[in-house]
Amino acid sequence: MSINQICMISVNKTELPRTQSLEWYERATKVIPGGTYGHTSPAATLPYYFPYYVDRAEGCYLWDVDGNRYLDFMCAYGPVILGHRHPEVEAAADAERKKGGLYSHPTTVMVELAELLVARIDFADWCVFGKNGSDMTTWSLQVARQATGKKKVLVIKGAYHGVDAWTNPSPGGIIEEDRSHVHTFKWNDIQSLRETASAHKGEVAAIMVTPFHHPAFGANQMPETAFVEAVNDLCEKESIVLIMDDIRAGFRISDNGSHGLFGWKPDLSCYCKAIGNGYPVSVTVGKEHLKDAGGKVFLTGSYWNDGIALAACKKCLEIIKDQSVPEKLANVGQSLLDGLAKAAKANDVKIRCHGPTATPIISFDNDPDLRKMQRFSEFSAINGVLFHPHHNWFMSLAHNEEAIREAVEVAEKAFCAMKEEEI
C-alpha cells in the first residue's frame, strides 16, 4: 500500500459510528450541566471524534458506546497504570469487597498500606488517605499552616493542584479570599522564586511543586538541578514546608515517588491516580516533624475507610515494585516516541517528543494554537488511537510492542494526512 493510499483511508474514514455517543450526550445535557463536567467534557476542547461515553475496557483498549475500539493512551487520565482490569488488583479488591468494604471503622489493610508506603518512600514517616487528589493537596497545605502558624503558599504559575477553591484553574464561583494567600513564581526560574519568597518573607507556610512541570496545553518541563536545590535550600533555611504534588506522575516514573529522581527534598508528598489502578484513593505521606500537625488537621470523609480501594492500592503498589513497572513504562513509552519520531520524519512533519517517556507527549513545530496537535489527535481517534491533544499521555503495563506498532501505524496515517492537507 502506498503512502497516498494510507492517507486516503485516514482522511475518508470520517464515518466513524457516533450515533450512540451523540444520543447519550443529548440525553445527558438535559440532566447534567454541559452533559458531563470537568476535563472529560466533550466541550473541553477534545476532538469531535473522541468518544463521549465508554462501554468497557480491557488491558490497553477501550470500547465506546458505538462499539468503536480505541487503543487507550489516556488510562483514565492517569489512574490505570497496570492496564484496565488487571487481574491481581481486581482479585485484591474483590477479596475485600466480599468481606464488606465500608464500615464505621478502618480495616487492617489501611495499616498495612500505611506501613508499605512508609517503608517504600525514603522520607516518609507516616501517611493518611483520602479519595480525591484535591483532598490531599488541600489537607497538606493546612498541615503546613498548622505546623508553621503562617498562611501563605507559593506555587508555580500554571500548575494544577486540584479543583479546590485555592487552586481551581477556573474563576467560576471563586472569591478573592480563597486565593488571598496564594502566590506564584515561575518554573525553573530561581530569581522569580527568590523575589516571590522575599516579598512574603516570614509569612510562607508552604511551597507546593510538582516533581516536573506538566501544564495543560503545554509540554512537560523537567526541573533544572539548580532550581530544585534553590527550592530545597529556601525551604530548609526559612522553615517552609515543601509539599510535593506527585499526583500526576507518582509511582509511574519511580516505584517510590518521583521526588528522588530530581533531587527534591519534600516534607509532604501527595499521591493519587496510579496508586490504585482506578480504585478511588489518595495519599499524603509526611516527615516525622509534621506528624503532630497532621494529627491536628481534622480529616475525614464518608468513604475514607473504604477497604476495597485501599486493598487495590496495596496490591497495585506491590506490583509496581515487584514487576519494575516504571522501567517498563519508560521503555514502552520510549518505543512509542521513537516510532512517532520516525513516522513524522518519513512524512516531513516536524515534531518534538517530550518525556518522561512513561507520561509522554509530542508537540508540533510552529503550532502556537495547537491546531496541528488537535488535527493529529482527531485523525488518530478516527483510526482507533486516543492521543490527547493537550494533556500528557499515559503508558500502562498493558501497552505491549504490538500496541505500539498499531499506534505508530495510525500516527503515520495521521502525519501523512496532515501533510496532504498541508496543515
Place this chain on the structure above:
Amino acid sequence: MSINQICMISVNKTELPRTQSLEWYERATKVIPGGTYGHTSPAATLPYYFPYYVDRAEGCYLWDVDGNRYLDFMCAYGPVILGHRHPEVEAAADAERKKGGLYSHPTTVMVELAELLVARIDFADWCVFGKNGSDMTTWSLQVARQATGKKKVLVIKGAYHGVDAWTNPSPGGIIEEDRSHVHTFKWNDIQSLRETASAHKGEVAAIMVTPFHHPAFGANQMPETAFVEAVNDLCEKESIVLIMDDIRAGFRISDNGSHGLFGWKPDLSCYCKAIGNGYPVSVTVGKEHLKDAGGKVFLTGSYWNDGIALAACKKCLEIIKDQSVPEKLANVGQSLLDGLAKAAKANDVKIRCHGPTATPIISFDNDPDLRKMQRFSEFSAINGVLFHPHHNWFMSLAHNEEAIREAVEVAEKAFCAMKEEEI
C-alpha cells in the same frame, strides 16, 4: 434469670477480646497520625470497648479483628442503608466492575443515574456527582456565589457541612480567610435568622441548612414549620440560594430527598452516604435557574467517572423506592426506640427517644456531660451492640425484628448495670 443476674453478666463481661484491635492500633499509631483519623478515631471519645479495626460485615452485623461480633447501628456512619453486602447492589457494582470501572470518559450509567435523580426529586432539573459529601457542599456554595455574584453563606450554629476549610469543625490548619464570609444563626430561631441576614443584607449568596438539625453531642432537632417558612421566604425574597445539606439523612427518611417532609424549598440539595450503600459517591441536584452557573464552576476529580460507584448508587436508589425502605427503616427504628423506652422504664432509668426513627438516638435525663450515654454505649458494646454515644444511629434494611430483640436485651442489661452502679 433475675435482673441482677443479667446485670452481673454485663458488668463482668469486660474480658472482651481486644488483643488484635490493640496490636493493630499500636502498629497504626507508628505510621498514621493518631492511628486513624477523623470521627472514626479511637481517640474521638468513643468507648474503650468499641472495636478499632473491622474484619468483615454481613447484613446488620460486623466482626472486629478479634472475632467479636457486633450488631451494627452505625452502618459506616450512614452509607450502609440496605445492610452490609446487599446482593443486588453488589451485583450491580460487579457488573460494572467486570466492564472496567474507570475510564477517561463517563459511562452511560452516569446519565441514567442523573435521569433517575431528576425524575425522583421534585425540584431537581439537573445533577452532578462527586466522591465526598464535602465535594458537594463546597461546590454548591461556589455555584451560589457564581449565580449571585455574592460571597456570604449563612449556616446554622453547630451544623456540620463537611471537612472543607470553610466549615471544618476543627480549627487545625484553618485561617481566618477560609471563614470570613461564613456567618451563623440559630436553629429554629427566626429572630436569629433575620438578624444575621439583616447584618449582611445584599451580600448573601446562600443559606445552607440540614433538613433537621443533627449536631454532634446533641439530640436531633426537627425544624418548626414557621422556621422553615421563614428561611424559604427570605431566600425567595432576597434571591438567596437555599442549599439543603441532606447528606446525613437523604434517602433514609424519604425516597425522594428529605426536604419535602419538612416543607423546605431548596435550590440545590447535596446527597451522599445512603445513596450508594457504601460505594463512594456524592451528588448535588439543582433547579434549572442554576444550571448555567453549575456549568461554570469547574468540577472534576480523578475518580468521578467511576462507573462502579454510580452503578451501585443507581441500584441502591431503585431498591430504596421499590422496597419502601424509608418506611421500613422508620418502623424498625420505632420498634427499637419502643423497646429501649420499655427497658429503661423497667430499670427506673430515665431516657428520651429522638427521631427520625430511621436515624434514632436516645438521651439520658440529667446527663450534661454525656457520662451516662457513654457508659450505656460501653456496656452495650461489651455485649455486642454498637450504639454510638454522641452521634445519631442508623437503621438499615437488614435490621429485622430479631436484631431489635437482641439490641433491646443488651440495652436492658446496660440500663440494669447503670442502675446498679447508680450512674
